[in-house]
Amino acid sequence: MAGQGQRPCPRQDQPAPALGAISNLFVHADTQAGIRGTRWAGYNALTEYANHVAPVRGKTSAERADARAERVISGAANDLMEKAFALTAV
Template identity: 45%
Template sequence: ALQEARRALKLSWRYVEAFEQEAAALYAAPMDLDQMRRFAGELVDVDGAESKTTARNRRDTANAIVKLWVSSPTVAPIAGTRWAAYNAVTEYVDHYSKVRAAGDPQSVRALRAVTGGSTAQTLKTNAFRMLQTL
Protein backbone atom coordinates (compact mmCIF):
# COMPACT_ATOMS: atom_id res chain seq x y z
CA ALA A 1 0.00 0.00 0.00
CA LEU A 2 2.84 2.38 0.80
CA GLN A 3 4.48 1.69 -2.55
CA GLU A 4 1.18 2.41 -4.35
CA ALA A 5 0.85 5.68 -2.47
CA ARG A 6 4.37 6.68 -3.44
CA ARG A 7 3.63 5.89 -7.09
CA ALA A 8 0.42 7.89 -6.95
CA LEU A 9 2.20 10.84 -5.36
CA LYS A 10 4.94 10.69 -7.97
CA LEU A 11 2.28 10.85 -10.70
CA SER A 12 0.61 13.75 -8.92
CA TRP A 13 3.89 15.65 -8.71
CA ARG A 14 4.55 15.01 -12.40
CA TYR A 15 1.11 16.36 -13.22
CA VAL A 16 1.70 19.46 -11.09
CA GLU A 17 5.09 20.06 -12.72
CA ALA A 18 3.63 19.64 -16.22
CA PHE A 19 0.75 21.98 -15.39
CA GLU A 20 3.15 24.58 -14.00
CA GLN A 21 5.17 24.46 -17.22
CA GLU A 22 2.06 24.87 -19.37
CA ALA A 23 0.75 27.70 -17.17
CA ALA A 24 4.13 29.46 -17.38
CA ALA A 25 4.03 29.17 -21.16
CA LEU A 26 0.56 30.76 -21.23
CA TYR A 27 1.75 33.49 -18.88
CA ALA A 28 4.69 34.22 -21.18
CA ALA A 29 2.49 34.37 -24.30
CA PRO A 30 1.12 37.84 -25.04
CA MET A 31 -2.45 38.25 -26.26
CA ASP A 32 -4.14 41.34 -27.64
CA LEU A 33 -7.80 42.33 -27.56
CA ASP A 34 -8.56 41.11 -31.09
CA GLN A 35 -7.02 37.73 -30.33
CA MET A 36 -9.01 37.55 -27.11
CA ARG A 37 -12.27 38.33 -28.90
CA ARG A 38 -11.58 35.64 -31.52
CA PHE A 39 -10.62 33.13 -28.84
CA ALA A 40 -13.77 33.77 -26.76
CA GLY A 41 -16.01 33.52 -29.83
CA GLU A 42 -14.40 30.26 -30.91
CA LEU A 43 -14.48 28.86 -27.39
CA VAL A 44 -18.25 29.21 -27.10
CA ASP A 45 -18.77 28.49 -30.83
CA VAL A 46 -20.75 31.62 -31.67
CA ASP A 47 -20.57 30.83 -35.40
CA GLY A 48 -21.89 27.30 -34.84
CA ALA A 49 -25.13 28.42 -33.23
CA GLU A 50 -28.21 26.99 -34.90
CA SER A 51 -30.61 29.75 -33.89
CA LYS A 52 -30.55 33.49 -33.34
CA THR A 53 -31.27 33.00 -29.65
CA THR A 54 -28.40 30.56 -29.22
CA ALA A 55 -26.08 32.87 -31.16
CA ARG A 56 -27.08 35.83 -28.97
CA ASN A 57 -26.55 33.83 -25.76
CA ARG A 58 -23.15 32.59 -26.94
CA ARG A 59 -22.15 36.09 -28.02
CA ASP A 60 -23.17 37.39 -24.59
CA THR A 61 -21.02 34.69 -22.96
CA ALA A 62 -18.04 35.52 -25.18
CA ASN A 63 -18.45 39.24 -24.45
CA ALA A 64 -18.64 38.58 -20.70
CA ILE A 65 -15.40 36.58 -20.84
CA VAL A 66 -13.68 39.35 -22.82
CA LYS A 67 -14.96 41.95 -20.34
CA LEU A 68 -13.38 39.99 -17.47
CA TRP A 69 -10.11 39.73 -19.43
CA VAL A 70 -10.14 43.51 -19.85
CA SER A 71 -11.42 44.70 -16.49
CA SER A 72 -11.39 42.06 -13.76
CA PRO A 73 -9.15 43.01 -10.83
CA THR A 74 -8.20 39.35 -10.43
CA VAL A 75 -6.93 39.23 -14.01
CA ALA A 76 -5.21 42.65 -13.94
CA PRO A 77 -1.84 41.40 -12.61
CA ILE A 78 -1.49 39.07 -15.61
CA ALA A 79 -3.21 41.30 -18.18
CA GLY A 80 -2.45 40.89 -21.85
CA THR A 81 -1.49 37.21 -21.64
CA ARG A 82 -3.03 33.89 -22.57
CA TRP A 83 -2.93 33.01 -18.87
CA ALA A 84 -5.19 36.02 -18.26
CA ALA A 85 -7.54 34.65 -20.92
CA TYR A 86 -7.73 31.30 -19.15
CA ASN A 87 -8.34 33.02 -15.83
CA ALA A 88 -11.12 35.12 -17.37
CA VAL A 89 -12.80 31.91 -18.55
CA THR A 90 -12.53 30.26 -15.14
CA GLU A 91 -13.77 33.40 -13.38
CA TYR A 92 -16.75 33.58 -15.72
CA VAL A 93 -17.61 29.89 -15.31
CA ASP A 94 -17.16 29.83 -11.54
CA HIS A 95 -18.77 33.17 -10.67
CA TYR A 96 -20.91 34.61 -13.46
CA SER A 97 -22.26 31.91 -15.77
CA LYS A 98 -26.02 31.48 -15.93
CA VAL A 99 -27.63 29.03 -13.54
CA ARG A 100 -30.75 27.15 -14.58
CA ALA A 101 -30.90 24.63 -11.73
CA ALA A 102 -32.88 25.24 -8.58
CA GLY A 103 -31.03 26.45 -5.53
CA ASP A 104 -28.54 29.10 -4.58
CA PRO A 105 -26.65 30.16 -7.75
CA GLN A 106 -23.28 30.23 -5.95
CA SER A 107 -23.78 26.68 -4.67
CA VAL A 108 -24.87 25.44 -8.08
CA ARG A 109 -21.81 27.02 -9.72
CA ALA A 110 -19.52 25.56 -7.04
CA LEU A 111 -20.91 22.08 -7.63
CA ARG A 112 -20.49 22.45 -11.40
CA ALA A 113 -16.90 23.58 -10.90
CA VAL A 114 -15.93 20.32 -9.20
CA THR A 115 -18.09 17.92 -11.20
CA GLY A 116 -16.05 16.08 -13.79
CA GLY A 117 -17.58 16.10 -17.26
CA SER A 118 -19.80 19.07 -16.51
CA THR A 119 -20.23 21.83 -19.06
CA ALA A 120 -18.20 24.07 -16.75
CA GLN A 121 -15.28 21.65 -16.60
CA THR A 122 -15.45 21.04 -20.34
CA LEU A 123 -15.35 24.77 -21.11
CA LYS A 124 -12.32 25.26 -18.87
CA THR A 125 -10.51 22.26 -20.38
CA ASN A 126 -11.27 23.42 -23.92
CA ALA A 127 -10.06 26.93 -23.08
CA PHE A 128 -6.76 25.64 -21.72
CA ARG A 129 -6.18 23.43 -24.76
CA MET A 130 -7.10 26.15 -27.23
CA LEU A 131 -4.80 28.66 -25.57
CA GLN A 132 -1.92 26.19 -25.76
CA THR A 133 -2.26 26.01 -29.54
CA LEU A 134 -3.04 29.60 -30.58
Protein backbone atom coordinates in the same frame (compact mmCIF):
# COMPACT_ATOMS: atom_id res chain seq x y z
CA MET B 1 -37.88 34.64 -36.85
CA ALA B 2 -37.78 32.38 -33.82
CA GLY B 3 -40.78 30.21 -33.08
CA GLN B 4 -42.62 30.22 -29.78
CA GLY B 5 -40.34 29.14 -26.96
CA GLN B 6 -37.18 29.57 -29.03
CA ARG B 7 -34.53 32.18 -28.46
CA PRO B 8 -33.83 34.43 -31.42
CA CYS B 9 -30.44 34.06 -33.06
CA PRO B 10 -28.02 36.84 -32.12
CA ARG B 11 -27.23 39.30 -34.87
CA GLN B 12 -23.98 38.57 -36.66
CA ASP B 13 -22.53 41.95 -35.65
CA GLN B 14 -23.22 41.42 -31.93
CA PRO B 15 -21.20 39.04 -29.74
CA ALA B 16 -23.02 36.37 -27.76
CA PRO B 17 -23.60 37.43 -24.13
CA ALA B 18 -21.07 34.90 -22.83
CA LEU B 19 -18.39 36.18 -25.20
CA GLY B 20 -19.04 39.74 -24.05
CA ALA B 21 -18.78 38.72 -20.39
CA ILE B 22 -15.55 36.79 -20.97
CA SER B 23 -14.09 39.67 -22.95
CA ASN B 24 -15.03 42.07 -20.16
CA LEU B 25 -13.30 39.84 -17.59
CA PHE B 26 -10.19 39.65 -19.81
CA VAL B 27 -9.97 43.41 -20.27
CA HIS B 28 -11.32 44.86 -17.03
CA ALA B 29 -11.42 42.36 -14.14
CA ASP B 30 -9.32 43.12 -11.08
CA THR B 31 -8.35 39.45 -11.09
CA GLN B 32 -6.40 40.09 -14.31
CA ALA B 33 -4.32 42.99 -12.96
CA GLY B 34 -0.94 41.25 -12.90
CA ILE B 35 -1.43 39.23 -16.08
CA ARG B 36 -3.69 41.40 -18.26
CA GLY B 37 -3.33 40.82 -21.99
CA THR B 38 -1.56 37.45 -21.72
CA ARG B 39 -2.65 33.96 -22.70
CA TRP B 40 -2.85 33.13 -19.00
CA ALA B 41 -5.27 36.03 -18.56
CA GLY B 42 -7.38 34.61 -21.38
CA TYR B 43 -7.51 31.23 -19.71
CA ASN B 44 -8.32 32.79 -16.35
CA ALA B 45 -11.10 34.91 -17.88
CA LEU B 46 -12.70 31.75 -19.30
CA THR B 47 -12.42 29.81 -16.06
CA GLU B 48 -13.63 32.76 -14.00
CA TYR B 49 -16.66 33.01 -16.27
CA ALA B 50 -17.39 29.28 -16.08
CA ASN B 51 -17.02 29.08 -12.30
CA HIS B 52 -18.28 32.45 -11.07
CA VAL B 53 -20.23 34.38 -13.71
CA ALA B 54 -22.08 32.01 -16.07
CA PRO B 55 -25.83 31.93 -15.40
CA VAL B 56 -27.12 29.22 -13.08
CA ARG B 57 -30.57 28.27 -11.85
CA GLY B 58 -31.76 29.36 -8.45
CA LYS B 59 -34.16 31.88 -7.00
CA THR B 60 -31.91 33.06 -4.18
CA SER B 61 -28.25 33.95 -4.09
CA ALA B 62 -27.66 30.92 -1.84
CA GLU B 63 -29.32 28.60 -4.39
CA ARG B 64 -27.21 30.11 -7.19
CA ALA B 65 -24.03 29.73 -5.10
CA ASP B 66 -24.94 26.08 -4.46
CA ALA B 67 -25.51 25.55 -8.19
CA ARG B 68 -22.11 27.08 -9.00
CA ALA B 69 -20.41 24.88 -6.41
CA GLU B 70 -22.16 21.82 -7.84
CA ARG B 71 -20.98 22.78 -11.34
CA VAL B 72 -17.36 22.90 -10.10
CA ILE B 73 -17.59 19.71 -8.03
CA SER B 74 -19.34 17.73 -10.77
CA GLY B 75 -16.95 18.91 -13.46
CA ALA B 76 -19.78 20.26 -15.63
CA ALA B 77 -17.51 23.02 -16.98
CA ASN B 78 -14.42 20.85 -17.38
CA ASP B 79 -14.76 20.55 -21.16
CA LEU B 80 -14.79 24.32 -21.55
CA MET B 81 -11.80 24.77 -19.26
CA GLU B 82 -9.82 21.98 -20.95
CA LYS B 83 -10.48 23.51 -24.38
CA ALA B 84 -9.49 26.94 -23.05
CA PHE B 85 -6.26 25.53 -21.65
CA ALA B 86 -5.45 23.79 -24.95
CA LEU B 87 -6.08 27.02 -26.88
CA THR B 88 -3.82 29.05 -24.61
CA ALA B 89 -0.99 26.53 -24.35
CA VAL B 90 2.26 27.47 -26.03
